[in-house]
Amino acid sequence: MKLGVMCSGNGTNFENILRSCRKDEVVVMIYNTENCGALKRAAKFGIPHYHIKSEDEDSIIERFKTAGVDLIILAGWM
Numbered sequence: 001m002k003l004g005v006m007c008s009g010n011g012t013n014f015e016n017i018l019r020s021c022r023k024d025e026v027v028v029m030i031y032n033t034e035n036c037g038a039l040k041r042a043a044k045f046g047i048p049h050y051h052i053k054s055e056d057e058d059s060i061i062e063r064f065k066t067a068g069v070d071l072i073i074l075a076g077w078m
Helices: 013-020 037-044 057-067
Strands: 003-007 027-029 050-053 071-075
Touching: 003 013, 003 057, 013 027, 013 037, 013 050, 013 071, 027 037, 037 050
Parallel strands: 003 027, 003 071, 027 050
Antiparallel strands: none
16 A cells, blocks of 8 residues: 655654555655655655645645555644
8 A cells, every 4th residue: 555644844744654564555745844754854865856835726636546555644733
């Protein structure tokens, strides 16, 4: 199963998700707050990540579709 994660804050929840999943399960992370901690954690783990404003729902959906995401997880989103 391919997971997509949406984050806004420090990224501790995001990192716990990464550590609880298989290496290839989390395939993309989207964040809406510039320079949030989750961004640094995604880079550290090699997870593709994209800054998209929360109002830009079409872009968010497109990123998840492109990554083939089966399930979306909110980890401190907004």
